Amino acid sequence: MAQLFKPYANVIARTSIVIGGMLPVIVGLAAAAYSRSPYNTKVEVPLNQPIPFSHQHHAYELGIDCRYCHTSVEKSGYAGLPPTETCMSCHSQIWTNSPLLEPVRKSYEDNTPIQWNKVNTLPSFVNFNHSIHIARGINCNQCHGPVNDMQITFKGHPFMMQWCLQCHRAPEKYLYKDPDSHSLREQVFNVYWKLQEKGVSGMTPREQHLVKGEEQEEDGAKDVAEGKALVKQYGVKVQQLADCSVCHY
């Protein structure tokens, strides 16, 4: 009777044991990689919109303040999207024949809102409030990425809970103080005026991080010590900041 198993069967058996053992790990890692990839999170993936609105053009090139359109960002949980009336404040006078702006004019005439596609979404069980972050001087780009550089708006950060907690657990690494602003609220928007006046190269390293929307965690002991002083000065309640009920209520 011939041999039922050839010698190479040993190799197959060993490899399948190894692969079989590793399979759950590989599947787990693949799932983790997928869920963090831009394919899933949509980070830095520009989203098509009914009108190709450019933040770079309006906010950086023309120097229009964020709050001209996002009027409620300082006093409400929601930053607010501008009504068509806000667009028409200028576009009833300039670019009045542009075919790109046809949906704006149509919306204004028909009294129907423009249906923008939502770039940043949160699950319903998370409550995020813009006004408190602005009131503590947290810059827009810190969460939204380099909005002043975006031709078509994209998501700057994945908004995963872990990401929120980085700052909520150690706010001293992220808090910032602009000596030229008379209020914390004002320093948020002064960064963009400074960008207009001095350009990126004329700004401090911290401000450059801010306008580029980069991760700006400060690790140096000196920075952390300064940050801790700011935490105290701003009255940030670190003990409660990472409590479940701060965001989930």
Place this chain on the structure above:
Amino acid sequence: MRQSRASRWLLRALKLSLGLLVLVTAAGCHTDMWIQPKTVPLEESTFYADKSSARPLVPGTVARGHLEEDTPFFTGRDDNGQLVTAIPVKFNSDKEFKEFLLRGQERFNIYCTPCHGRLGDGQGMISKRGLALRRPPANYHTDRLRNMPIGHFYDVMTKGYGVMFSYASRVEPQDRWAIAAYIRALQLSQHADSADYTAAQRASRQSTGSLGTETQ
């Protein structure tokens, strides 16, 4: 024999509980906590015919605290319909008034500079871009606007003027007055005389050579 039957039962129970566990876990895979049937601002509604989740006010509704009895404060005009000549806001100290002016500067820079420019000379980015504007934005530094009662600026912001849209929905009444006050400050700064400076200010300005540029 009894033992093996017991172990068979145990195995079966284990399998069953494992299956149940999978079922129970799978039952957790739903999204109704992620997408709750509540509406958030600006969300589309499937319920109302106009698809808007935010409902327009019933005509004649007055929200609490919005009765707006103080006519001069909310319209910029007195009871006879004349534009008011003083800001209808009380200040308890100079510090409060300075805060008010700073607030006005901040709001002016947000909402007015795109057209009127940071100096209020009508040379904002929109006027620079819109080369063929039929009605260019106003320059505040004319005799007509310098002599205009302050209520006029409030009135314009509230109702719009010419091709300018109303800013009533974007800027609150208190802030509109602050902007009006800042416009007055801008007018003074661009129409200042060297006699308006104190001796100390004049000395420091003359040494930097910036006095001449501010005198028109």
